[in-house]
Amino acid sequence: MNDAFVNNPGYGYALLGLTAIVAVLVGVLTFAVLRIAAAARTARRSLGDGGSEAMLLSAALQEAVTRLRTEERAMSARAAASEQLSAQIVESLTAGLLVVDGAGRVxxxxxxxxxxxxxxxEPVGVDYGELLDGVPPLRDAVAECLATRRPILRRSLQAPRSGRPAHLGVTVSPLGASGDGGAICLFSDLTTVVELEEQLRLKEALARLGELTAGLAHEFRxxxxxIHGYSRLLAPDALPPAYRPYVEGIRQETDTLGRVVTTFLDFARPEKPSLAPVALGALARRASHELRHELPAGTDVAVRGEFADxxxxxxxxxxxxxxLLRNAAEACQAAGVTPAIVIDGRVDRARGACSVTVSDNGPGIPAADRERVFQPFFTTRTRGTGLxxxxxxxxxxxxxxRATAGASAAGGAAIEITFPLP
Ligand SMILES: Nc1ncnc2c1ncn2[C@@H]1O[C@H](COP(=O)(O)OP(=O)(O)O)[C@@H](O)[C@H]1O
Ligand SMILES: [Mg+2]
Incomplete structure (x- = not known):
């Protein structure tokens, strides 16, 4: 696909070149015929019928000129058709195509x-560095090809996100054999592919973790x-007073550990969701309503934005x-602020996705921890399970x-969950 594409403009240019050569030939021949015809007329005048040879030559040349003219027209038509085809291919490509000349102009x-x-x-005539200022990895790939005159094949680039795709697949080839021929760059949006790959990796990692640890956790439980049962058999009243707190300690710890293991087993168990249409906005409202007694007094939960089913x-x-609501409230409480939580809905029909972001006014999650907080058992809280x-x-x-962690406008945490639209 790339080769055919790269070759197409070259084919058009070659045809144009041929047409130009034929046009020059026609011009030269016409000039020669006119000169010969004039010479023949002069000869006829001086020789009477003796100029028939020159006449024959002139007729033959004229015929050759006519044939060349017809061929020139056919060539022009073919060149125009080829150019039109190239233009149509370029227009209808779903990948981006950028051509830069030797001076770095688009x-x-x-x-x-x-x-x-x-x-x-209008990008034509603009310096490519200026044009690609907002996408430095793509600009660097073009610069590299222009400098090394070596092709870059199917390189995967990460572009800064701002309405543009986050992942680009890029191929850059030097244009022309000479040293100053510019470059041709083909780029396409790989964001969906990369996101799907990441999701698959996560699913596999979770499944493997479940398999590896579920058996162990079961034994552990x-x-x-x-232990818990034996500690229950120990009647504290029958023990010397100094030992009583130890029994209490054993019971408490086994209780807590039992809960952790049960939560983990819940987490590790392969999930078989029963899917049905769910209105995310209504569910967010219901969840915050149900939780209001569990959350610290004065907690405010606002649900706003656009939600999809x-x-x-x-x-x-x-x-x-x-x-998410419990985490937000706990983080705020630990920082000594009254939780003000916002559940924000967004629908992006162009990308076929919708998202829900739960943000708070707590201390936030340090940038270095934003990936790790989703790992099982990562916790910064003394009594947290990290699950x-x-x-x-x-x-x-x-x-x-996909769930990702970021920062909220209030300086707290913002956990965004993105779902595909049905
Ligand atoms: N809203 C939040 N604000 C600040 N930090 C958070 C928030 N939510 C989660 N965290 C961080 O992520 C860690 C992991 O959270 P989680 O998986 O719920 O486990 P746990 O709450 O048991 O610690 C927390 O210990 C905390 O450091
Ligand atoms: Mg938590």
Missing amino acids: TMLNPAGRRLLDLTG NGLAT VQGDEVLLRQMFGN GLAVVQKIAVTHNG
């Missing part, structure tokens, strides 16, 4: 390229239950909101979505 950017780069102005498991999605966000991620992935 000579062509197709409509898909303008769309992918989110450009509105059985052992804990036995998704194919989802209502029980799991409610658990997701519960974990709340791992469960949220698992629920998101079960719905073919």
Whole structure:
């Protein structure tokens, strides 16, 4: 596809070149015929009928000129058709196509390229570095090809997000054999592919983790239950007073550990969601209403924005909101502020996705921890299990979505869950 594409403009140019040569030939021949005809006329005048040889020559030449003229017209028509075909291919490509000349000026950017780069102005004649200022990795790839004159094949680039695709697949080839021929760059949006790959990786990682640890956790829970059972058989009243707190301690710890293991087993169990249309906005409102007694006094939960219906498991999605609201409230409380939580809905029909962001006014999550908070057992709280966000991620992935952590406008945490639209 790339080769055919790269070759097409070259073919057009070659045809144009041929046409030019034929036109020059025709000109030269016409001139020669006129000269010969004039000479023949002069000869006829001086020789009477003796000029018949020159006449024959002139007629033959005239015929040759006519044939060349016909061929020239056919060539022009073929060149025009080829040019039109090239233009149609360039226009209808779903990938972006950028052509840069030897001086680094843009000579062509197709409509898909303008769309992918989110450009509105006229790019032709502009310096490519200026044009690609907002997408440094793409600019660097073109610069590299221009400098090395070596092709870059199917390189995957990460572009800064601002309405543009986050991942680009790029191929850049030097134009022409000479050293100053510019470059031709083909780029396409790989964001959906990369996101799907990431989701698949996450799903596999979760499944493997479940398989590896579920058996162990089961054994662990059985052992804990036995210890807990023996501690229950120890009647504290029958023990010397100094030992009584130890028994109490054993009971409490086994209780807590038992809960952790049960939560983990819940987390590790392969999820079989029962999917049905769920209105995310209504569910967010219901979840915050149900949780209001659990959250610290004065907690404000606002639900706003646009919400879509998704194919989802209502029980799991409610658990997701519960974990996020609890985390937000706990973080605010630990920082000594009254929680002001916002559940914000967004629908992006162009990308076929909708998202829900739960933000708070707490201390936020440090940038270095924003990936790790979704790992099982990552916790910064003394009595945390580190499973709340791992469960949220698992629920998101079960719905073919994704959970990411960022910062809220109030300086707190913002956890965004993205779902595909049905
Ligand atoms: N809203 C939030 N604000 C600040 N930090 C948060 C928030 N939510 C989660 N975290 C961080 O992520 C960690 C993991 O959260 P989670 O998986 O729910 O486990 P746990 O709540 O048991 O610690 C927390 O310990 C905390 O450091
Ligand atoms: Mg939690």
